[in-house]
Amino acid sequence: MNRGSVVDDFLIELRNVRFDVQDNTIVDDISLGFKEGKATALVGPSGGGKSTVLKLAAGLLVPSQGAVFYQGRDIALFNRGENLNFRREAAVVFQDSALWANQTLYQTLELPLQIHYPKMNSRTREERIREVTRMVGYTRDLSVRPSQLSMGEQKLIGFARALLCRPNLLFLDEWTESLDDDAGGRLVSLVKTLKEEGKTFIFITHDVSLVTSLADYVIMITGGKVSMEMSGTQINTNADMVNIIEEGMNLCDSEYAMLIR
Ligand SMILES: Nc1ncnc2c1ncn2[C@@H]1O[C@H](COP(=O)(O)OP(=O)(O)O)[C@@H](O)[C@H]1O
Ligand SMILES: [Mg+2]
Numbered sequence: 244m245n246r247g248s249v250v251d252d253f254l255i256e257l258r259n260v261r262f263d264v265q266d267n268t269i270v271d272d273i274s275l276g277f278k279e280g281k282a283t284a285l286v287g288p289s290g291g292g293k294s295t296v297l298k299l300a301a302g303l304l305v306p307s308q309g310a311v312f313y314q315g316r317d318i319a320l321f322n323r324g325e326n327l328n329f330r331r332e333a334a335v336v337f338q339d340s341a342l343w344a345n346q347t348l349y350q351t352l353e354l355p356l357q358i359h360y361p362k363m364n365s366r367t368r369e370e371r372i373r374e375v376t377r378m379v380g381y382t383r384d385l386s387v388r389p390s391q392l393s394m395g396e397q398k399l400i401g402f403a404r405a406l407l408c409r410p411n412l413l414f415l416d417e418w419t420e421s422l423d424d425d426a427g428g429r430l431v432s433l434v435k436t437l438k439e440e441g442k443t444f445i446f447i448t449h450d451v452s453l454v455t456s457l458a459d460y461v462i463m464i465t466g467g468k469v470s471m472e473m474s475g476t477q478i479n480t481n482a483d484m485v486n487i488i489e490e491g492m493n494l495c496d497s498e499y500a501m502l503i504r
Contacts (some may be wrong), residue, residue: 253312254279254412254443255300255333260309262295262467269295271467272309277460282434282444284458286488290496292467293447294338294416300445301335301414302326331359334405338416338447340397342389348400349385352376355407375403380429394421402430413437415446419453431457449492455479463491 253276262270270292277283277300285293298304300311302318310317313329321329343351352372356363363371376385381399389397398421405413415434419427434444434457448454454461455478463471471487478484 253277254314255445256312257296257300257306258309258312260296260299260306260311262299262304263307269467270299270306273464273467273469274309275462275469275472277443277445279443280438280441281459282438282446282457283460283462284454285445285447285462285464286449286454287464287470287491288494288496291465293464295467296464297335297414297416297445297447301333302329303335327359331408332410333412333414334408334410335414336398336401336405336416336418338420340389340394340401342397342400342404344389347386347388348392351389351400352385352404352407355404359408371407372403375406376400378406378433379403380426395423395426398422399426399430410442412443413445415444417447417449419448419450451485451489451492454488455485461488463488465491466496 256276258274260270260273261268273296285296287293295304299306302311302313305319310319312318313333316325318326318329342348346354349372352375353368356368356371372385376382376399379399379402381396381403383392383396389400392400398418402415402418405415413434419430422430431453434446438444438457444457446453446457455475458478459475461471461473461475461478462469473484478488
């Protein structure tokens with residue numbers, strides 16, 4: 244470990260990360276870091292590149308250029324064991340939930356435990372599955388498939404899956420979308436509790452109240468670049484900041500580019 248270097252200030256750091264799909268640059272030379280034990284909100288217009296940045300930071304997309312560091316180490320250089328460890332410590336709730344269409348919810352929830360804890364017996368797995376579904380407030384049958392659920396229920400199962408292996412770091416993409424106030428409120432309290440336990444959060448939202456209530460840092464992503472960085476305190480003491488964030492959330496990327504030009 245390079246103890247004492249700048250890198251160690253961040254749990255996850257992106258350095259000069261670019262991401263291209265064919266001839267399109269989706270993320271353009273982004274450098275940013277996420278601090279341990281803190282919640283960072285990624286905000287900005289639709290199509291700006293938030294989900295792509297989140298997946299790059301989570302190691303689910305490979306940068307076309309630049310590198311992503313976890314605890315000061317380049318994740319591209321992880322060996323198999325380190326990679327598995329990173330996958331267990333860093334969990335993702337996907338914008339589209341990304342559940343297995345042809346598996347029951349129970350099978351979907353069982354898989355991460357089978358991968359990460361191969362010696363865990365089926366009864367302990369079941370207890371953990373019941374525990375995480377209770378935590379997120381999903382009370383229905385687990386023997387059904389995702390197509391039988393509402394979008395909101397799919398989100399809850401996606402959230403429960405992320406919690407299964409007790410991650411240290413959670414990436415949440417539009418995680419309260421499609422949920423009613425009760426269900427969303429429950430997840431917000433859950434995140435607050437986990438944050439008090441020292442977990443790190445990187446989340447994307449279009450709900451400015453989540454930014455003001457949860458975020459220690461806010462990063463706005465526009466046109467595949469970081470267009471603004473601020474602390475949670477700046478947001479809570481500056482109404483203009485809230486307006487800027489809200490405008491950014493409600494526009495599409497090209498409209499927002501016109502606005503801030
Ligand atoms: N795999 C891909 N292939 C082609 N275009 C993509 C791909 N992933 C993302 N994009 C494009 O990149 C832009 C940013 O996408 P995304 O990161 O999903 O934005 P956001 O989450 O901010 O709405 C969008 O214009 C999207 O269509
Ligand atoms: Mg997105």
